[in-house]
Amino acid sequence: xxxxxxxxxxxxxxxxxTNAQTAANDSTxxxxxxxxxxxxxxxxxxxxxxxxxxxxxxxxxxxxxxxxDWQFAVQAWLPVMNDGYNKRYDLYxxxxxxxxxxxxxxxxxxxxxxxxGLFSRERWGADLxxxxxxxxxxxxxxxxxxxxHWTLAADLHSNYESDFDGDWVLTGTVGANVYLTPWDTECRxxxxxxxxxxxxxxxxxxxxxxxxxxxxxAEYHEKGDDKYSRQQTAGGxxxxxxxxxxxxxxxxxxxxxxxxxxxxxxIAQSDGVSMRTYNTDPEENxxxxxxxxxxxxxxxx
Amino acid sequence: xxxxxxxxxxxxxxxxxxxxxxxxxMEGLLHVPSGEMDSAGVARIGAHFICKxxxxxxxxxxxxxxxxATNYLSITPFSWIEIGYAYTLWKFHKNMNKKRQVGFYSKxxxxxxxxxxxxxxxxxxxxxxxxNDVWGQKDGGESGSNFYRxxxxxxxxxFDYNGWNIGTTLSYRKWKQDYFKKWDGVVGGVTVNPPFxxxxxxxxxxxxxxxxxxxxxxxxKYFLLQASLLNMQHFCGGLCFRINLL
Numbered sequence: 001x002x003x004x005x006x007x008x009x010x011x012x013x014x015x016x017x018t019n020a021q022t023a024a025n026d027s028t029x030x031x032x033x034x035x036x037x038x039x040x041x042x043x044x045x046x047x048x049x050x051x052x053x054x055x056x057x058x059x060x061x062x063x064x065x066x067x068x069d070w071q072f073a074v075q076a077w078l079p080v081m082n083d084g085y086n087k088r089y090d091l092y093x094x095x096x097x098x099x100x101x102x103x104x105x106x107x108x109x110x111x112x113x114x115x116x117g118l119f120s121r122e123r124w125g126a127d128l129x130x131x132x133x134x135x136x137x138x139x140x141x142x143x144x145x146x147x148x149h150w151t152l153a154a155d156l157h158s159n160y161e162s163d164f165d166g167d168w169v170l171t172g173t174v175g176a177n178v179y180l181t182p183w184d185t186e187c188r189x190x191x192x193x194x195x196x197x198x199x200x201x202x203x204x205x206x207x208x209x210x211x212x213x214x215x216x217x218a219e220y221h222e223k224g225d226d227k228y229s230r231q232q233t234a235g236g237x238x239x240x241x242x243x244x245x246x247x248x249x250x251x252x253x254x255x256x257x258x259x260x261x262x263x264x265x266x267i268a269q270s271d272g273v274s275m276r277t278y279n280t281d282p283e284e285n286x287x288x289x290x291x292x293x294x295x296x297x298x299x300x301x
Numbered sequence: 302x303x304x305x306x307x308x309x310x311x312x313x314x315x316x317x318x319x320x321x322x323x324x325x326x327m328e329g330l331l332h333v334p335s336g337e338m339d340s341a342g343v344a345r346i347g348a349h350f351i352c353k354x355x356x357x358x359x360x361x362x363x364x365x366x367x368x369x370a371t372n373y374l375s376i377t378p379f380s381w382i383e384i385g386y387a388y389t390l391w392k393f394h395k396n397m398n399k400k401r402q403v404g405f406y407s408k409x410x411x412x413x414x415x416x417x418x419x420x421x422x423x424x425x426x427x428x429x430x431x432x433n434d435v436w437g438q439k440d441g442g443e444s445g446s447n448f449y450r451x452x453x454x455x456x457x458x459x460f461d462y463n464g465w466n467i468g469t470t471l472s473y474r475k476w477k478q479d480y481f482k483k484w485d486g487v488v489g490g491v492t493v494n495p496p497f498x499x500x501x502x503x504x505x506x507x508x509x510x511x512x513x514x515x516x517x518x519x520x521x522k523y524f525l526l527q528a529s530l531l532n533m534q535h536f537c538g539g540l541c542f543r544i545n546l547l
Contacts, residue, residue, distance in 0.1 A: 049396055049406050183379070207378040209342055209546035214376055216384070237386070266386065 032252060034063045036283070038243070038259025040077060042085065046272075053084025059095070059259060061282040069102035069292070075282035091153035091161060096120050096282050102291045109133055113291040115280035123147035123195060123278045124164065133295040137179050144172035147195065147278065171195055171277065179296035184208045186296055198222055200275040206286065213240045213287040221274040234274070236267035240287040261285045323517065323527045323539055324349040325433055326373025326385045327413050329455075330490045331515045331529045331537070332508045335470040336427040336457030338417045341380040342547035347525075348372050349539030351389070354531055357448035358480040362392040362403055369405070371539075375413070376546075380420075383431075385413040389449070411449055412436050426458035426471075434477075450477035451484075464496030474509065484509040504529070519543075 042055040061075035077093040100115035111131040118124045125147030132140040149166035175190025186208065191201030200221030207214050218235040241262045249255040260283045284290055326345050329335045332355070339345075353366035360366065369392070375385030388408040395401035415431035434450035455472035471489040476482055490506025490513075500519040505512065515529025515537075528538035 045410075049393060051390075051406070051408055185378075212344075212546045214344075214378060214546075237384075 030067060030253070032065050032250070032254065034065075034249065034255045034257065036061050036063075036255075036257050036259050038262060038283075039080075041262075041264060044084070044272075047084075050084060054081060055079070055083075055085040055089055056081040057089075057093075059282070061096075061259070063282070069104070071098075071100050071281075073098050073100070073282050088153070088161060091155045091159060093151075093153040094118065096279070098280050100280060104292065111291055111293050113280075118150055118152075119145075119147065119278040119280050120282075121195065121276060121278040122149055122151050123169075124150040125168070127278075127280050129280075129290055131289065131291060131293050131295075133293060136295070137181065139177040139179070139293075139295050140175075141177065141190075142172070142174045143192075144170070145278070146170050169195055169197060173277075177296065194275050194277055196273050196276055198274050202275065204286075208287065211242045211244075211246065214238070215240075215286060219275055231269045231271060234267055234269045234271070236265065236270075238266070238286060239264045240285050242287065259283055261287065323347070323525070323541055324351050324355070324371050324373075324387075324537065325413050325449075326371075326375040326387050326541070327383055327415060327431075327433075328377075330470060330492065330504050330506045331513045331527075332484075332531065333470065333488045333490050333506045333513075334415075334429065334431060334453045334455045334472050334474065335468075335490075336417070336421070336429045336455045336472075337468070338380060338383060338415065338427070338429065339377040340545060341377055342545045343543060344374075344376045344546055345385075345525075345541050345543050346374050347539055347541030347543075349527075349537070349541075351537050352531055352535035354535050355537070356389075357409070357478065359448060360389070360391055360409065362394070367392055381417045383413075383415040387411055387413065409446055409448055411446075421458060426456040429453075429455045429457075431455070447477060449481075451475060451481070466494040466496075466499075468492040468494075470506075 037058060037060040040057040040059045044053040046053065057077040057079050059075055059077060061073065064072040066072070073096060075096040077095045079090050079092070082089050096118055098115050098117040098119060100113060103112040105111070109132055113129040115127045116125070119127065125145060127143065127145035127147070130142045134140055146168055148164070148168050150164045151161045154160035171193050173190050173192030175188060178187045180186070184207065186206040188204045188206065189201065193199055198221055200219055202217055202219045204215050204217035215238045216235070217238065218233065220233055223232055242260060243258045243262060245257070249257065263285055281290060289295070326347060328337050328339050349371045351369060351371060353368050356366045356369065369390045371387050371389050373385055373387035375383060377383045388410040390405040391407040391409055392403055393406045394403055395406060411434035413431070413433045414435050415429050417427060417429045419425070419428040421427035432450070432452040434447050451474055453472050453474035455470060457468055457470045460467045460469070469489070469491055471487070474485065474488055476485055486509050488507055488509045490504060493503045495501060501516060502518070503516045505514050511532035513529055513531050514533060515527060517525055517527035519525055523542055523544055525541040525543050528536070531537055
């Protein structure tokens with residue numbers, strides 16, 4: 001199986017080099033890097049006799065842009081507070097180490113992003129995203145990936161976790177985004193196969209404000225095996241706040257800054273298993289498109 | 302005390318206009334919903350102390366009700382719709398063991414929704430349809446919830462009298478739980494914004510069972526402070542961070 005992944009990685013690399021020569025892009029022509037840190041807030045309402053389980057991590061990360069839309073990113077999780085979550089989250093954890101490359105074929109409105117490495121949610125492997133802005137109000141998108149479980153963490157008392165085992169899982173989603181410009185409102189529908197080999201669909205309505213996006217979403221998925229995944233529906237809201245100073249740092253060689261955003265998700269009737277996916281960028285969020293595409297919010301700060 | 306309260310109501314009715322049914326994080330009076338809506342883009346986050354008289358019958362500890370608090374988060378994405386999430390802190394013996402200490406170990410969550418089909422005009426009032434605890438567990442769930450479920454239609458009309466902004470609210474509300482039926486029916490109130498200090502709003506209301514008095518005030522642009530006396534006796538109050546995201 002490892003051989004298969006290696007083949008995929010090599011294929012991606014070759015594709016990257018080939019297309020880098022032909023893809024029209026306006027990426028920054030020199031190497032630049034960014035050092036940033038944010039906060040990851042997790043809270044779970046899974047016990048009637050507790051207010052919330054609470055887990056807060058600092059999320060220092062580093063991005064290296066080497067031109068031609070290449071990016072290397074790494075991020076760690078440093079636990080600050082763990083009240084109710086599993087003790088394993090007390091360890092200092094590598095959250096992500098990813099190489100990615102964007103391809104933009106502007107003439108035919110086709111945009112791709114290929115990533116390989118250690119993704120979030122403890123998945124490693126390869127991922128490909130596609131975006132097609134059909135009109136100024138309709139964008140089609142898809143994602144596929146082949147990933148496997150991983151974890152790498154340690155503390156200062158010789159406790160550690162190291163695991164790169166499990167099955168390869170093929171995931172994939174397709175979706176459509178509709179942007180209603182007069183109301184700065186966006187509707188998204190997507191569905192597919194997720195990392196626990198489950199299937200589902202999600203509908204999300206997003207209201208974009210100047211530096212904040214608030215969304216309401218509903219999910220429908222297949223039933224799981226355990227008693228917590230017998231619900232087939234879930235829903236909730238998300239708040240994505242972009243953090244100041246909202247500066248364009250693309251012309252600076254080295255920048256130290258806060259993370260670009262802070263996210264908060266509330267999901268009711270979550271079984272904690274269904275419709276889980278991973279991120280391929282340390283600062284990925286629902287407000288900003290995962291690749292440089294001038295559509296909808298574009299790449300709002 | 303009663304004489305002072307009556308005088309206060311009289312002064313309020315003669316002079317004074319309206320803002321938040323703040324313990325839920327939504328627009329309204331004190332304990333009465335109004336036909337007003339917040340500006341589009343406004344988000345609120347805050348905490349509110351509520352007296353034991355507002356507590357659901359199920360929320361007792363050792364047979365007694367207690368003072369508690371609500372926390373909330375709400376947003377008005379458009380000028381015609383407001384959505385809120387709130388929870389009331391709920392006392393229990395730790396791990397439901399009667400020998401162990403008492404604390405706020407649980408909560409009762411609920412969502413609120415308000416929709417305004419008609420905005421206030423020169424000759425007609427604004428109209429809002431809404432409810433608290435509009436979605437969630439049915440009775441018989443682990444918490445046996447929907448304690449605060451109620452639905453209402455509310456109307457509000459404002460008048461200006463020599464710079465005094467006077468708001469009048471008339472609503473009809475229906476509660477689900479029997480122990481809150483006392484607040485069913487026609488409810489309403491009056492609010493006054495004095496010309497000399499517009500951020501202040503004085504409120505008098507009839508909630509179907511008692512008369513409540515209170516005031517709220519916007520401080521430092523982003524904070525909304527509210528204090529009230531339920532049934533003219535029991536203090537409730539809270540602080541809200543209020544920001545326009547547009």
